[in-house]
Amino acid sequence: MTHGLWRSSYTVLCGPYASYGWGAAVRHRLRGVIVTIDGVAASGKSSVSGGVASALGIPYVSSGLLYRAATLLALEAGLDLHQTADLEAAVLQELARHTLVLEPLAAGNRVWEGQREITERLHSTRIDKGVSIIAVMPRVRAWVDDQLRALPAPFVAEGRDMGTAVFPEASAKFYLTASPRIRAERRAKERPEDIPAIEAALTRRDELDRAQIAPAPDALVIDTGPLDLQGVIDLILSKLALSNSALSKPTHQTS
Numbered sequence: 001m002t003h004g005l006w007r008s009s010y011t012v013l014c015g016p017y018a019s020y021g022w023g024a025a026v027r028h029r030l031r032g033v034i035v036t037i038d039g040v041a042a043s044g045k046s047s048v049s050g051g052v053a054s055a056l057g058i059p060y061v062s063s064g065l066l067y068r069a070a071t072l073l074a075l076e077a078g079l080d081l082h083q084t085a086d087l088e089a090a091v092l093q094e095l096a097r098h099t100l101v102l103e104p105l106a107a108g109n110r111v112w113e114g115q116r117e118i119t120e121r122l123h124s125t126r127i128d129k130g131v132s133i134i135a136v137m138p139r140v141r142a143w144v145d146d147q148l149r150a151l152p153a154p155f156v157a158e159g160r161d162m163g164t165a166v167f168p169e170a171s172a173k174f175y176l177t178a179s180p181r182i183r184a185e186r187r188a189k190e191r192p193e194d195i196p197a198i199e200a201a202l203t204r205r206d207e208l209d210r211a212q213i214a215p216a217p218d219a220l221v222i223d224t225g226p227l228d229l230q231g232v233i234d235l236i237l238s239k240l241a242l243s244n245s246a247l248s249k250p251t252h253q254t255s
């Protein structure tokens, strides 16, 4: 299942980003490196992470998919997210009964429940509405964190607390923002609801997620509002090239 996890470093060594100053030793340098890209809902985290990871020739890891998958299992088990007594225990029971695997491909992350691929089911309005209720639970967060920390670096990790709680030792950290209206306009291309309804839901989710959405003190905060997708990717790649020395320090020790 993990085939394809490691893309060749061709793009980094020979592609357009060679002009950012990546040397011939880049492949060696990226061993053990973790770059974190956190931010609010629909700020561009997964698209930007995918672009940065592809340019670097490493995978990206979408932590939100694990929270979404836990939410899907809870809903499929018929749990009422507002009424169930000890919902956290019930969700953990579902996580124990099923095998969820995050496949962090550079071209896009996939999630499997046993042999069933559930990725397509994770980006619905129903999951959007429920996920922050599940994500606030400490033992669910611990379950997600354990899965993420078990992944072999190098990778780009995106979510809310990648640069704070999960990988505080990351080599480089970024945090994406944009106004609720801009984010709603972007997300409207992916959801059936109209822009005001999406904006209200995003704002509500930011509020529910407030415990885990503070940027790391050492993260570079990027307002993506005035930038297109490629502009954000290029900005991050240029900052990484400038802080080349940060990437020479592996986040995780490699043998």
Ligand SMILES: Nc1ncnc2c1ncn2[C@@H]1O[C@H](COP(=O)(O)OP(=O)(O)O)[C@@H](O)[C@H]1O
Pocket (backbone or CB within 6 Å): 039, 040, 041, 042, 043, 044, 045, 046, 047, 048, 186, 187, 189, 190, 224, 225, 227, 228, 229, 230, 232
């Ligand atoms: N800077 C940007 N300019 C325009 N559209 C963007 C930008 N960043 C992301 N998008 C688009 O916004 C939508 C949400 O982006 P996504 O990467 O899913 O955000 P997140 O992972 O933060 O929820 C996608 O359709 C994506 O293509």
Ligand SMILES: Nc1ccn([C@@H]2O[C@H](COP(=O)(O)OP(=O)(O)O)[C@@H](O)[C@H]2O)c(=O)n1
Pocket (backbone or CB within 6 Å): 040, 041, 042, 043, 045, 046, 063, 064, 065, 067, 068, 131, 132, 133, 135, 136, 158, 159, 160, 161, 162, 205, 209, 212
């Ligand atoms: N590291 C993370 C990632 C996601 N989450 C939760 O999971 C939800 C979905 O995250 P996501 O990144 O898939 O959502 P979007 O920002 O893509 O809409 C968030 O609203 C948070 O409730 C979290 O708590 N911590």
